[in-house]
Amino acid sequence: MLRSIGPNDWFNVIVLVIEYVLFFFLPPRIPKSVAALVMLIGLALPLVWDHSLGTPPIDLYDTNVYPELTFADVLTWAMYPPLAYFFAYLYDKLRIRGLAIPAYLLVWAVAGTAFEAAAASFGVFDYKGWSLRYSFLVYLAVLSVTAYLFVRLMASFHRARKASFRP
């Protein structure tokens, strides 16, 4: 069924364009295999939330105006992987260690919540019992898992590379 283009669609498209332009113009830093996995993590974790809490029988929110899956939802999902990549990219570039880790997670969780508030104001999310306060906690949890996996993946990658250069 064709539906008219709403503000949520424009929000999705504009954010997608900005994200992917930035993604393709950033100088490569993370190994391709690790970057691909980080992007898969960045897509899978939100999908787990969206399709656990946002669908019946729990059904706490709708995405992109309608309860049904629409093409606009695919656009929304496409926003997640580059964000996970930027998160890992900056984590690596800024050499986040020690006490900087919780500070970095907090900054990203606040930014994520603010981004979601903007998306909700454009109709990308429609809460039916959900609240941005819970989103903040979800972002903290998801970002912590992503950071942990990223660090483990990078360590594993460097170990494998080192082993391959041994005589």
Place this chain on the structure above:
Amino acid sequence: MQLVIMSAVAFLTTFAYFATERRLHHFEILAAWLTAIIINSPAYSFFAVNHHWVSVPRIGEIAAARLIYTQWLFPLYVTWTVGRMTALRRPLAKLAFFLAADAAMIGLGWGLHLSGIVQFKPAAWPYYAILKTIVLLSSAGAALGIRYLMRKDGIPDAAFHRPE
């Protein structure tokens, strides 16, 4: 009761998997696992909300049991299957194993239906079978794709096979 059984199965299966898995590199495990989630999760919404082909009773325990199955046990099963399939050398053996694993996945869906965790309408079954085939193929493709990227990153083939 469904939640207790599902949790116990999830715990024991996970333990068994990580105690025995020697075929895939953990990059490949993660790729196959995440791909299964990425395809399966929206498909559930498509089945449940767009077409009303499946429904889950509004009982917290049963909803939790379904989540354990869809978000943990099912990706685990797919990843296990991909690992086993990768280890087979002959194409016919691969195909036979793939078909058997696919049929078993549909059987698991039937088990969910019988146990009352998910209620399928008859119209759902052909699409459910197609979906499970797509998930399995995509996860196998993701594992191969990540192996390709690892090679491009300079990790040699020896890293992919941990000793038995």
